[in-house]
Amino acid sequence: MATSTLEKVVLELHEIGVVKFGSFTLKSGMQSPVYFDLRIIVSYPKLLESVSELLWEAKKSSGYQQICGVPYTALPIATVISTKQNLPMLIKRKESKSYGTKKIVEGVFKEGEKCLIIEDVIVSGSSVYETVETLRELNLACEEAVVFLDREQGGSANLAAMGINATSVVNITQVMQILHKHGRINQATVDSCLEFINSNNDTSIVANKKTSTKNGLGATERVSATFEARISTTNHPLARKLLEIMVAKKTNLCIAADVSTTKELITLADNVGPHVCIFKTHIDIISDFSDDTLKQLQGMATKHNFMLMEDRKFGDIGATVANQYSSGVYKIVEWADLVTVHALPGDGVIKGLVSAVNGRSRGCVLVAEMSSQGALTNTDYVKNSSKIAEDHTYFVMGFVAQGSVSDDPRFLLMTPGVQMEVLNDNLGQQYVTPHAAVMDKGADIIIVGRGITKAEDQVDAAVQYKEAAYNAYLERVKQLQ
């Protein structure tokens, strides 16, 4: 059978090293066994021309007045199409210039003109959407995109939901089939890549972090959006699950279950379980800990639909935390959905934990700032913690802190040091009320320990904290939207 133009192009792309197999971190932080690096086609002008032709063929229409390539890989592709089709092109900068014209979009255009978006590869569609958002703000009509490769991870459906019809030249299944047909890869490689795609096809677009002007808090989407809305702006499966629990149970309360026996732990879980979204443990303070403690605790998590977070505050080098997470008496990775981690050692601590996950659905929360008096977590530390989180969104799903660490709505902010009465203990803990934690500090979730565990009626106390924090969240959203 004759080899089609598309097949020839795919084979050439493979030959020059565009298609890579191994372990690669995608923009979202997801680890992928296959990666397409179309940046290098600028070194192969004929191939660049063929790719550009296939893209134009896939979407050609006389209806566009402009085209715009998503920076940077699609810029040369868009340039080739622009010159061949005599179609004006726009360049969208990643950041607007800080000097001269300070423009974010270069090129001449009129409001209302139709602009075709060109992209090399889509995963979630976020990059296409970022470009469209900017162009739409300038009143350009952006309803069509053409991409060379669709990785079939939800991108075209996500873009359709944003009013963008994305057409692709080829999808990942077809690329695998072509490479296999021509003996470039074996069946095992095809299977492992497609299995990865099938289990990671539920990506979502992370919308721009818009700043609300309606308040004095300098509010961003993280604090102004509802928990429902934030489900669709996070890629982290556990952040989504947690937000779903919070919405279904109408609670943003995490109990700090700092009790010392299995009986107290399980009784507390059964009593306050209906009112919390997270049950946070310090498992090493349980004096009679055994496997049965965990069995019962997991039973409670299922019964009352809450997540388990072990507040281990990992803070060592990667190799050590990998062992601490997976081995020893507690084997934390086997039962805790979430763990807390200090940012102090740098991102090796995250890499170490990730290395022990072994296919489980797990995540971590970075301790960016401590509630205790005299904590050394200063502004720079908080800023650097945010950077670590942004580089590892596949595993980090939020922060423990006393105020906003990042504007990114994907991250959930959990704030400890919360009590109804603003007293301090004698050991450095400092408290704020649930209302102040949510409204003033921007907490998504409040963490409450002794305010509930030491209360005469734990259930009544849990209900009061739950209602105070959830009402404060509703008030915040109402005020900011």
Ligand SMILES: O=c1ccn([C@@H]2O[C@H](COP(=O)(O)O)[C@@H](O)[C@H]2O)c(=O)[nH]1
């Ligand atoms: O900065 C931090 C980080 C974690 N914690 C933990 O939260 C609870 C608070 O308990 P309370 O009884 O409500 O004071 C506790 O488990 C701490 O280990 C924190 O307090 N501050």
